[in-house]
Amino acid sequence: MARGTLGRRVYLAANGAILFFLLAPLAVVAVFALNPTPFIQFPPVGVTTRWFQKFFASPEFMNSLWLSLQVAGAVVVLATFIGAAAALALARGRLPGSRVLTALFLAPLMLPAILTGLALFQVFQLLGLGRPTWALVIGHTLVAVPYVMRTTLAVLSDFDRRIEEAAAILGASPGRIFFEVTLPIIRPGVIAGGIFAFIVSFDQFPISLFLVTPNRETLPVVLFNYMKFDLDGAIAAASMVSILLALAVVVLIDRLVGLRATMRI
Amino acid sequence: MSTRISRRAALGALTAATALGAFGRPHVARAQAPTLKITTWGGKWGEVMKGEVLPAFEKEFKCKVEVDQAFPYLPKLQASAKNTPIYDVLHANSNEQWRAAVDGLVVEKITQKEVPNIKDVYPYAVSDKIAGVTIFTSAIGLGYRTDKGLTPPKSWKDLADPKLAGQRGGYQIPVNSLGQSHLMLLGQLYGKGMTDLDAAYKALEQLKPIKLVDFTGQMEKMLLQAEVVMGVIHDSGVYRYDGQNQPIEFAAPAEGVLSLEQVLNVTPGSKVKELAYGYIDYMLRPDVQKKLAEAVWYSPANKDVKLDAKYDAKLYNTPEKVAQLIQVDWKWYNERKDEVDARVARILRG
Amino acid sequence: MTTRISPVAWLAAPAGLFFVLFFLLPFGVMALFSALDGNPLQRPNVTFTGRNYARILDDSLYVESLLSTLKIGAVTTLVALLLGYPLAHWLARMRSRAGHALLLMAVIAPMLTGIVVRTFAWITILSDKGVVNATLVGLGLASAPLPLMYNELGTVIALVHIYVPFMVLTLAGVIGRIDERLEEAAMSLGASPIRAFLEVTLPLSLPGILAGSLLVFALAISAYVTPYLMGGQQVLTLPMLIYQQVAATFNLAFAGALGVVLLVVSIVLVIAYNHVLGSMARREDLA
Numbered sequence A: 001m002a003r004g005t006l007g008r009r010v011y012l013a014a015n016g017a018i019l020f021f022l023l024a025p026l027a028v029v030a031v032f033a034l035n036p037t038p039f040i041q042f043p044p045v046g047v048t049t050r051w052f053q054k055f056f057a058s059p060e061f062m063n064s065l066w067l068s069l070q071v072a073g074a075v076v077v078l079a080t081f082i083g084a085a086a087a088l089a090l091a092r093g094r095l096p097g098s099r100v101l102t103a104l105f106l107a108p109l110m111l112p113a114i115l116t117g118l119a120l121f122q123v124f125q126l127l128g129l130g131r132p133t134w135a136l137v138i139g140h141t142l143v144a145v146p147y148v149m150r151t152t153l154a155v156l157s158d159f160d161r162r163i164e165e166a167a168a169i170l171g172a173s174p175g176r177i178f179f180e181v182t183l184p185i186i187r188p189g190v191i192a193g194g195i196f197a198f199i200v201s202f203d204q205f206p207i208s209l210f211l212v213t214p215n216r217e218t219l220p221v222v223l224f225n226y227m228k229f230d231l232d233g234a235i236a237a238a239s240m241v242s243i244l245l246a247l248a249v250v251v252l253i254d255r256l257v258g259l260r261a262t263m264r265i
Numbered sequence B: 001m002s003t004r005i006s007r008r009a010a011l012g013a014l015t016a017a018t019a020l021g022a023f024g025r026p027h028v029a030r031a032q033a034p035t036l037k038i039t040t041w042g043g044k045w046g047e048v049m050k051g052e053v054l055p056a057f058e059k060e061f062k063c064k065v066e067v068d069q070a071f072p073y074l075p076k077l078q079a080s081a082k083n084t085p086i087y088d089v090l091h092a093n094s095n096e097q098w099r100a101a102v103d104g105l106v107v108e109k110i111t112q113k114e115v116p117n118i119k120d121v122y123p124y125a126v127s128d129k130i131a132g133v134t135i136f137t138s139a140i141g142l143g144y145r146t147d148k149g150l151t152p153p154k155s156w157k158d159l160a161d162p163k164l165a166g167q168r169g170g171y172q173i174p175v176n177s178l179g180q181s182h183l184m185l186l187g188q189l190y191g192k193g194m195t196d197l198d199a200a201y202k203a204l205e206q207l208k209p210i211k212l213v214d215f216t217g218q219m220e221k222m223l224l225q226a227e228v229v230m231g232v233i234h235d236s237g238v239y240r241y242d243g244q245n246q247p248i249e250f251a252a253p254a255e256g257v258l259s260l261e262q263v264l265n266v267t268p269g270s271k272v273k274e275l276a277y278g279y280i281d282y283m284l285r286p287d288v289q290k291k292l293a294e295a296v297w298y299s300p301a302n303k304d305v306k307l308d309a310k311y312d313a314k315l316y317n318t319p320e321k322v323a324q325l326i327q328v329d330w331k332w333y334n335e336r337k338d339e340v341d342a343r344v345a346r347i348l349r350g
Numbered sequence C: 001m002t003t004r005i006s007p008v009a010w011l012a013a014p015a016g017l018f019f020v021l022f023f024l025l026p027f028g029v030m031a032l033f034s035a036l037d038g039n040p041l042q043r044p045n046v047t048f049t050g051r052n053y054a055r056i057l058d059d060s061l062y063v064e065s066l067l068s069t070l071k072i073g074a075v076t077t078l079v080a081l082l083l084g085y086p087l088a089h090w091l092a093r094m095r096s097r098a099g100h101a102l103l104l105m106a107v108i109a110p111m112l113t114g115i116v117v118r119t120f121a122w123i124t125i126l127s128d129k130g131v132v133n134a135t136l137v138g139l140g141l142a143s144a145p146l147p148l149m150y151n152e153l154g155t156v157i158a159l160v161h162i163y164v165p166f167m168v169l170t171l172a173g174v175i176g177r178i179d180e181r182l183e184e185a186a187m188s189l190g191a192s193p194i195r196a197f198l199e200v201t202l203p204l205s206l207p208g209i210l211a212g213s214l215l216v217f218a219l220a221i222s223a224y225v226t227p228y229l230m231g232g233q234q235v236l237t238l239p240m241l242i243y244q245q246v247a248a249t250f251n252l253a254f255a256g257a258l259g260v261v262l263l264v265v266s267i268v269l270v271i272a273y274n275h276v277l278g279s280m281a282r283r284e285d286l287a
Helices: A005-034 A050-057 A059-092 A098-104 A113-126 A133-157 A161-169 A174-203 A206-211 A219-229 A233-257 B007-031 B043-061 B074-079 B094-102 B116-120 B156-160 B177-190 B197-207 B216-224 B235-239 B273-283 B286-296 B309-314 B330-335 B337-349 C007-034 C051-058 C060-093 C097-112 C115-126 C131-138 C152-176 C180-188 C193-204 C206-221 C225-231 C238-247 C252-283
Strands: B035-039 B064-068 B089-093 B133-145 B168-171 B211-213 B230-234 B248-251 B257-266
Touching: A005 A050, A005 A233, A005 C060, A005 C097, A005 C115, A005 C152, A050 A059, A050 A233, A059 A098, A059 A133, A059 A174, A059 A219, A059 A233, A059 C007, A098 C252, A113 A133, A113 A206, A113 B074, A113 C007, A113 C238, A113 C252, A133 A174, A133 A206, A133 C007, A133 C152, A133 C206, A161 A174, A174 A233, A174 C097, A174 C152, A206 A219, A219 A233, A219 B043, A219 B216, A219 C115, A233 C097, A233 C115, B035 B273, B043 B064, B043 B273, B043 B286, B074 B089, B074 B094, B074 C252, B089 B094, B089 B273, B094 B177, B094 B257, B094 B330, B133 B156, B133 B177, B133 B216, B133 B235, B133 B273, B133 B286, B156 B177, B156 B197, B156 B230, B168 B177, B168 B216, B177 B197, B177 B230, B177 B257, B177 B337, B197 B337, B211 B216, B216 B230, B216 B235, B230 B235, B235 B248, B257 B273, B273 B286, B330 B337, B337 C060, C007 C252, C051 C060, C051 C252, C060 C097, C060 C152, C060 C206, C060 C238, C060 C252, C097 C152, C115 C131, C115 C152, C115 C225, C152 C206, C152 C225, C180 C193, C193 C206, C206 C252, C225 C238, C238 C252
Parallel strands: B035 B064, B035 B089, B168 B211, B168 B230
Antiparallel strands: B089 B257, B133 B230, B133 B248, B133 B257
């Protein structure tokens, strides 16, 4: 660990600056959420809880928050299964053109979400299916699966197969190897993908615009609609609440599973 | 083990069945009530609609109203099948209603026969420049800061004052109908009329540098933050800050104000047309009009609405004031929208 | 030498089915409608027409906006990489558990702000009367506000801000798995820390760089909300045009055509990039 202190200082300073860049807008949002004025003003002129009150007192906001959480939960489960399975297949299945397939699975992220939403809506209308809630889950899952695939693939890419080979030599069946050796090792990648999936679904907005039904709208849709008409601190309060909620989820996962594991094998 | 049913169990089951039946009956009746699918804005308007206006309508007309608040609406209507439209009533600004009418997605003309209260509205509400029925309108004029030493603007041309360079605000024309109306007005101010696009383009060049936003809420914020000191905005956007002591004011230029209409129309494929017309009629009732007008500072289309004094003073609810409203030809504009958008993009790109 | 497809390949079936049903099918329908002269759900007789595609080729506005989209995507990706790598390195090598958790939360928090709110926050920071300019002008460091918004610069800044966390989380995983002892070995053999980094860590993190930049590029070229709110009229990317066509001009068929063009070009680029960097990464594999 013989790093020159100058080098270390530059390293820390650079990272500090980048961190500042990341968090500066959050500070502005926090100010907007607490400032009495109905528009963003920096520096703030006071502190008020009225925007938070407005947010929590509104049944529309609360219902949509709850719906967003439910949808995100369903999306995490669905996307994790589909994505992790696909990653295993791509890494181990010796499929022809797996390189191309991996790139193709990224396609849902490359299409502007407004078109994805419109296309899904159109097909559901064609089939006479209306706009059921599961359509919303599917729309979100579509853009969440690529993330799970990538993080799982990343873990699989430098997976030391010899661990599995050793287990086989010691007499374990392929099924047992899979559940007791392979899965635990790729679990951090899958969980990291699951966190991505949650964030992506909770924050997803253009696809939701097309697939939500009256009175069952997700939080970003309600916020957008509110904002087009009433651009005030309530949207910032909603933002802060979302951040705190999701951070709580992340901390919970850390307690249960240990997020450090997601960063290394 | 005996399978005899004890008296208590039987009594319990009977009670439960009756209770469920009690819950069940109104539910069953409700399931047979017709459903009206409409669209509406959010914010304060949405609050009043969902909180007061719609529940009262549902009660009186014995129906259920489903409200879609996820903008944009017309693409969804376009993507749904013609005989099972996703909405029965579309609430949109005039430009969008015209586009829908041309596509055959809404009926082009509604008369007193379908909506009796039409007999009480101002002529602009059902003029030939409107596809559907106008229920409210706002006036588009100039908003300005009162604390920056500006003389209150008297003409639309004041926006082009060189002193305001970089401090004036307008809209992204492809996506905002206020911007589109303003462009057509430029043709009238500086050229031969609203269809004189060449004059309009030239005038637009003269307005550079100008800060452009997507929707009116952003313009309000820019004025409040003094990011611009004068901008094109509708009166409602300024008046809604009434009582908050903000240093902004609305000016109605001498050449007239452009009208920003809230228009309702019915889809031809709707299965509840009677109910749909009934809804439009309901929205034109004086008491409903008064409630909404005063909530968001819109000018009511019904002549017989008696507004409270402070609203009465500023909104357009007399024949004289209403005569100042300029309506644009959206049918004409929509036909050439793409060319205009492309041309404007080039002009403003720098 | 038989490279038989392993039975494990069947695990891709759910994803494949999901993909075909909910992406290829809707996209296919949209592409089909873009070649028709009307919506078959609305009008009974529609015929094929190439006019939407002809229009894209005719008017240089669309090609220009495609190029603008790719350029902004590339610049955003590069900057996100430059900013994301140091942060990822710090996160991956952080020893304290609390520090790690805090840093992770700091990286994740911006992702949950919500696209619209966070764009408004940037407007507050970068606009003429915003935080940056007010500070610069107030301190006398600038005589007039710097144009940081309503142009490509503002758009890129805001986009980079959105995508750096994605880059960091992708990279941190890969960097975290690089055995630090390899660096230490290099340094004990006499290499400076910088050289150890350049010749050991950096090449080993290439798979992460590839994955991260691919992800950010894909996301950046489909973004339209941010360029819209930040770029004023100066920036006109293809996704923005698509948005305009759907939500303001209401020409769904043309929007679909633009979407097809964007997707096809993007997929080709991504496959090429994947191929090039992928073979670079493979060459760097240590035994």
